[in-house]
Amino acid sequence: MLIHSASQVLTLSGGPQRGTELGRLGILTAGALLLRHGLIAAVGPSAELLAAYPDEERLDAGGRVVMPGFVDPHTHLIWAGDRAAEFEMRLEGKSYLEILAAGGGILSTVRHTRAATVEMLLAETRPRLRQMLRHGTTTAEAKTGYGLETASELRMLEGLLRLDEEGPLEIAITFLGAHAIAPEYKGDPDGYTAHLCAEMLPAVRRWWDAHAPQRPLPFVDVFCETGAFSLEQSRRILVAAKALGFPLKIHADEFDNLGGASLAAELGAVSADHLVKTSAADIAALAQGQTVAVGLPCTPFGLAEREYTPAGAILEAGGLLALASDLNPGTAWCGNMQFVIALACRTMRLTPAQAIAAATINAAAAIGRADQVGSLEVGKQADLLILNVPDYRHLGYQFGMNLVDTVIKKGNVLNV
Numbered sequence: 001m002l003i004h005s006a007s008q009v010l011t012l013s014g015g016p017q018r019g020t021e022l023g024r025l026g027i028l029t030a031g032a033l034l035l036r037h038g039l040i041a042a043v044g045p046s047a048e049l050l051a052a053y054p055d056e057e058r059l060d061a062g063g064r065v066v067m068p069g070f071v072d073p074h075t076h077l078i079w080a081g082d083r084a085a086e087f088e089m090r091l092e093g094k095s096y097l098e099i100l101a102a103g104g105g106i107l108s109t110v111r112h113t114r115a116a117t118v119e120m121l122l123a124e125t126r127p128r129l130r131q132m133l134r135h136g137t138t139t140a141e142a143k144t145g146y147g148l149e150t151a152s153e154l155r156m157l158e159g160l161l162r163l164d165e166e167g168p169l170e171i172a173i174t175f176l177g178a179h180a181i182a183p184e185y186k187g188d189p190d191g192y193t194a195h196l197c198a199e200m201l202p203a204v205r206r207w208w209d210a211h212a213p214q215r216p217l218p219f220v221d222v223f224c225e226t227g228a229f230s231l232e233q234s235r236r237i238l239v240a241a242k243a244l245g246f247p248l249k250i251h252a253d254e255f256d257n258l259g260g261a262s263l264a265a266e267l268g269a270v271s272a273d274h275l276v277k278t279s280a281a282d283i284a285a286l287a288q289g290q291t292v293a294v295g296l297p298c299t300p301f302g303l304a305e306r307e308y309t310p311a312g313a314i315l316e317a318g319g320l321l322a323l324a325s326d327l328n329p330g331t332a333w334c335g336n337m338q339f340v341i342a343l344a345c346r347t348m349r350l351t352p353a354q355a356i357a358a359a360t361i362n363a364a365a366a367i368g369r370a371d372q373v374g375s376l377e378v379g380k381q382a383d384l385l386i387l388n389v390p391d392y393r394h395l396g397y398q399f400g401m402n403l404v405d406t407v408i409k410k411g412n413v414l415n416v
């Protein structure tokens with residue numbers, strides 16, 4: 001298929017964009033793309049490609065923007081139930097960590113998720129995936145973490161594998177058994193940490209080898225935070241995971257600066273996410289390594305907080321910055337990367353071009369897939385969007401509405 005007559009093709013070519021390089025969109029005006037076998041076979045001026053492939057099936061982009069599908073590198077998209085009542089409690093003055101300490105928050109979703117069968121989990125999750133696709137996300141990371149015991153965590157892994165197999169949205173899977181202290185270990189975070197290291201991580205490794213031997217291992221993530229896992233407990237978990245061969249991620253500095261970002265850099269984690277309270281030393285440590293800094297502006301927004309990821313400092317230091325939704329039932333029930341971009345422009349002071357690069361090629365780097373998705377280059381997956389706008393700056397400028405007209409995944413035009 002030949003997609004032609006785009007006002008702008010945002011190629012995002014040239015790999016992940018570090019520091020103040022962020023925002024190189026690689027714009028081809030009056031551009032076209034040839035798609036073959038689910039991959040991009042050619043990128044070039046419309047006039048040239050139309051002449052070179054006269055018999056190819058055509059899709060007229062009609063003077064609109066064509067860009068890579070969004071990559072959302074941090075979601076908790078599979079869960080059961082909701083926390084609408086907690087939203088109201090927070091508006092009335094209770095804090096997120098107070099609600100968690102009282103057995104609500106993540107632990108409330110854990111109760112619902114433990115009680116759900118895989119089929120029930122899938123039935124609740126599929127509509128969310130459809131919403132994400134409609135809004136242009138073609139690849140997403142997704143975490144477990146609402147089981148907090150081996151059987152329920154494995155059920156979440158099974159659900160995520162099935163959703164990925166069903167497609168068309170591709171899912172990069174993460175084990176987040178260290179999302180909160182399991183209720184069985186209330187008051188004993190060291191006990192749960194030891195259980196994670198000695199029992200749960202090896203069980204996940206065995207389960208994965210038995211059920212998905214052909215796939216790369218999932219990421220292992222930890223919520224390094226006051227009220228969840230201390231820096232020292234996070235280190236124990238991540239070191240144990242690394243020894244079992246798992247690639248790493250971390251939730252760091254959402255509410256308090258515990259040093260999780262430096263730990264991520266030291267252990268070579270693929271990403272460190274949230275980074276609201278991150279210190280200058282942590283930012284420098286990230287910038288010196290390969291760990292991608294992931295900003296999640298929906299989270300402070302969802303919690304009605306004022307502080308956001310210091311994108312300017314991260315870019316000045318030479319860090320790799322990506323954006324994600326954090327889609328989850330507690331802090332940010334939003335899987336719309338267009339809204340993430342709009343928020344990032346206003347709260348993190350990114351330009352639309354910077355935010356777009358952070359939500360595509362750099363987001364792909366944050367899940368270790370920058371060689372497959374996140375840009376429109378020959379040989380990469382044909383995952384792309386036609387937007388209903390003539391210029392890329394409308395992303396971020398317009399907000400709260402869906403600017404995506406057409407979603408193409410692996411060369412197939414989706415009916416979403």
Ligand code: NIG
Binds near residue numbers: 106251254329331
């Ligand atoms: O990234 N901070 C920890 N995890 C999620 C929230 C999950 C929940 O509240 O259910 C986050 O914000």
Ligand code: FE
Binds near residue numbers: 074075251
């Ligand atoms: Fe999260």
